[in-house]
Amino acid sequence: MVSRFNSLKAIFDFTKCTQSQQRKTPGLARQLGVVALGFGLAACGGGEAKLTEGSVGFVEGFLGGVVADEPRAALIGRDVLSSGGTAADAVTAMYFTLAVTLPSRAGLGGGGVCVAFDQKSGKTEVLDFTADAPHSIPNTAVRPNAIPGNPRGFFALQARYGRLLWRQVVAPGESLARFGHPISRAFSRDLNAIGSALLGDPSARAIYASKRTGKLVGEGEKLEQLELAATLGLLRARGVGPFYTGPYANNFVDSVNRAGGALSIEELRSYTPTWRESVRVEVGNEIAHFAPPPAAASTQAGVILAMMVENDSFDDGGEGDRAHLIAETAMHSFADRETWLNARGQGTKDAKALSNENRIETLESGLRFDRKSPADRFVPRPQNRHETPATTSFMAADPYGNAVSCAVTMNASFGTGRVAAGTGVMLAAAPGTGGRGPVGLAPMLLINENSKEFRMAAGANGGAVAPVQLASTVARIVELEQSAKAAVAAPRVHNGGDPDVTYFEPSLPASAQAHLSALGHRTAATPVLGQVSVLSCPGGLPTNPVTCEMAADPRGAGLAAGSMK
Numbered sequence: 001m002v003s004r005f006n007s008l009k010a011i012f013d014f015t016k017c018t019q020s021q022q023r024k025t026p027g028l029a030r031q032l033g034v035v036a037l038g039f040g041l042a043a044c045g046g047g048e049a050k051l052t053e054g055s056v057g058f059v060e061g062f063l064g065g066v067v068a069d070e071p072r073a074a075l076i077g078r079d080v081l082s083s084g085g086t087a088a089d090a091v092t093a094m095y096f097t098l099a100v101t102l103p104s105r106a107g108l109g110g111g112g113v114c115v116a117f118d119q120k121s122g123k124t125e126v127l128d129f130t131a132d133a134p135h136s137i138p139n140t141a142v143r144p145n146a147i148p149g150n151p152r153g154f155f156a157l158q159a160r161y162g163r164l165l166w167r168q169v170v171a172p173g174e175s176l177a178r179f180g181h182p183i184s185r186a187f188s189r190d191l192n193a194i195g196s197a198l199l200g201d202p203s204a205r206a207i208y209a210s211k212r213t214g215k216l217v218g219e220g221e222k223l224e225q226l227e228l229a230a231t232l233g234l235l236r237a238r239g240v241g242p243f244y245t246g247p248y249a250n251n252f253v254d255s256v257n258r259a260g261g262a263l264s265i266e267e268l269r270s271y272t273p274t275w276r277e278s279v280r281v282e283v284g285n286e287i288a289h290f291a292p293p294p295a296a297a298s299t300q301a302g303v304i305l306a307m308m309v310e311n312d313s314f315d316d317g318g319e320g321d322r323a324h325l326i327a328e329t330a331m332h333s334f335a336d337r338e339t340w341l342n343a344r345g346q347g348t349k350d351a352k353a354l355s356n357e358n359r360i361e362t363l364e365s366g367l368r369f370d371r372k373s374p375a376d377r378f379v380p381r382p383q384n385r386h387e388t389p390a391t392t393s394f395m396a397a398d399p400y401g402n403a404v405s406c407a408v409t410m411n412a413s414f415g416t417g418r419v420a421a422g423t424g425v426m427l428a429a430a431p432g433t434g435g436r437g438p439v440g441l442a443p444m445l446l447i448n449e450n451s452k453e454f455r456m457a458a459g460a461n462g463g464a465v466a467p468v469q470l471a472s473t474v475a476r477i478v479e480l481e482q483s484a485k486a487a488v489a490a491p492r493v494h495n496g497g498d499p500d501v502t503y504f505e506p507s508l509p510a511s512a513q514a515h516l517s518a519l520g521h522r523t524a525a526t527p528v529l530g531q532v533s534v535l536s537c538p539g540g541l542p543t544n545p546v547t548c549e550m551a552a553d554p555r556g557a558g559l560a561a562g563s564m565k
Contacts, residue, residue, distance in 0.1 A: 054168060062548075063078065065397055066090055066396045067395050067457075068394040068395075068552075069533065069558040070098055088158050089163055092169045107425060108425045110411065111153065115289050120452075126278050127273055127276075132431070133430035142260035143259075143427075143429070144416075145428060146427075152240050174233055177226070183218065189557065204419045250265060252268070280355060281309075286478075288305060288446050293347030297441060301474075307332070307360060310360060318512070323502075324516060334382035334498075336363060340354060370519070372502075388413065391440045393533050394407075395458070397537065415428040442459055451543075457536075472492065483536075491506075492505050493529070503525075503526045503529060531558075533552055
């Protein structure tokens with residue numbers, strides 16, 4: 001991690017030097033293709049100047065913490081916190097880095113949700129910028145695309161809760177796109193999963209085909225995205241307005257339609273993120289905040305967590321009892337989900353009422369502890385919707401006590417698999433049936449509202465398993481008082497009811513596996529059940545930062561970063 005940090009710092013140093021030299025030789029920066037990162041550094045060499053806000057290393061003491069599913073995004077987020085940025089600044093910079101380093105899940109063409117806590121006001125709210133389908137998709141659209149939500153979404157988040165200049169949080173991602181970066185293991189896994197299908201689109205092939213072999217680029221190979229860098233440069237210099245209206249927007253719409261999609265300039269121009277109330281769950285003296293549908297996995301995780309904390313078996317029993325409770329609660333929650341989520345992934349009830357205490361008590365009363373409940377007893381029965389696992393979660397907490405947890409998606413792995421020619425923007429798939437959409441987005445925050453203290457941020461990926469694993473991981477931390485790393489690494493269990501099989505990771509103790517079988521579970525081992533990231537401060541921020549712990553899931557290839565300076 002140290003070597004990666006030094007290489008990133010070298011980029012910041014080099015850029016700052018060229019900025020100061022540009023006043024003497026204006027053509028130098030243009031000749032080198034240098035991007036103005038905006039993070040002012042001490043000097044270009046020889047002698048040290050006093051650091052100012054916006055400079056990496058400006059913050060003394062606790063810097064805050066970040067977690068992301070892709071390492072470079074986490075390092076950029078940490079540098080932003082070190083520069084005096086807020087949690088919103090950090091996640092915005094992390095997002096625009098992910099748009100470059102993990103476009104399979106976080107491209108500019110996609111959308112997402114963030115749960116944000118402002119320490120000063122004590123307010124927690126949800127920003128919904130999911131990528132909607134166009135109102136009318138003609139039959140000529142070979143691969144229907146979504147309306148991009150990410151640029152305006154993160155602009156709205158940073159405008160409300162950020163402290164740094166907009167260009168400072170966009171520029172690091174732009175620099176990586178322009179100068180190139182080695183492909184991470186996280187992105188390599190997505191590339192390997194989609195295979196040569198991505199090379200069928202000429203614009204995608206121009207980016208992702210190896211110059212050496214002609215096949216898909218692999219882990220460690222350098223990837224340059226000059227057209228995407230130009231798009232990010234426009235966003236950095238002029239904000240997100242030109243992406244949605246004006247000459248660039250007109251060209252983008254034309255490129256989308258030529259790529260077999262469907263988009264009008266009116267739909268692009270009128271897209272607006274929405275601030276919404278969170279789904280609240282009482283957890284002891286704290287409130288857990290979840291996103292409402294269409295981020296249904298987050299909502300469902302809230303329902304599951306509420307059922308778990310109401311039940312003494314989770315913290316009083318052994319791993320076998322816990323495994324049974326998780327599987328039983330999961331199946332009940334999937335049956336319950338059929339009453340408030342339609343086939344297109346849209347909520348049909350007031351989301352805030354889903355975690356109502358009386359409703360949770362009714363659901364919890366149906367749990368069986370002496371044996372497993374069969375799936376066919378439920379009306380309606382749980383349904384396997386084949387949700388896409390192609391989401392990515394990232395979060396940040398700053399030393400001031402603010403926190404943001406976000407999750408974004410392309411509504412399918414690599415979205416439509418096509419790039420809008422001349423823009424470098426991967427197009428997200430239009431949400432719909434068959435698992436395409438934002439159903440699997442699962443961010444959350446845990447806040448003590450009486451003291452206005454942040455306690456935890458978490459997020460999960462993995463499609464249908466995400467809400468169960470998010471809730472059970474959070475329950476391990478708050479109910480069993482496990483460390484974030486222990487809770488994230490703990491063996492996982494899942495039963496969605498369709499099929500009626502209880503899946504478990506091989507690390508689940510043999511005694512717990514036997515207990516499941518004795519209670520009537522039909523079991524099956526599976527290598528990995530989802531991916532969870534956690535940033536936990538059980539002592540509270542900003543009052544007790546020494547208790548903070550960041551944990552990236554060892555099942556993935558992400559990174560947790562944060563330290564004292």
